[in-house]
Amino acid sequence: MTFERKVANVFRLTDENWMKHANPISVWTRYSVLPFIVIAFWSRTWIEWWCLVPGLVSVLWMFFNPILFDKPKSTKNWASKAVLGERVYLNRDNIPLPDHHTTALHNILNGISSVGLLLSIWSTIYYSVWGAVFGVMMAYLGKSWFLDRMVWLYEDMKTQNETYRDWEY
Known part of the structure; x- marks a missing residue:
């Protein structure tokens, strides 16, 4: 089992939840997590232990974001393909990747x-x-940059695998 699959299990990314996470709103709103965590803990001087509240909310947002949104109306966009590529990447122990995608x-x-x-x-x-x-x-x-590589990976792999191809609609 790949490390990425273990992480996906922590986030409860079932087939259905992967498709929810492929919603571009899910992808773009996850970019808010790190700045909010930094701001939350930066505020410890002003609000002391209360800084844990926005910090905890940010961490909960990180865990629940991938499953909160509906499936996207279309997966023919960069953000959705990035998530689908991540899914392909974590499945590399079952379906090998082309050599040009196995670099360091x-x-x-x-x-x-x-x-x-x-x-x-x-x-x-x-x-x-x-x-x-x-x-x-x-x-x-x-x-x-990693996500952009995942888009490229997905674009390559969907031509070789029917299951991957069916994720795009």
């Missing part, structure tokens, strides 16, 4: 996102505005 770039992009996340955390702890801004931007740059 996916790990590098996830590494960039992770470094950005860690910088955001450090900057929030030490109140570095520019560090927090740069960290969030770095995390989202890595994630967005």
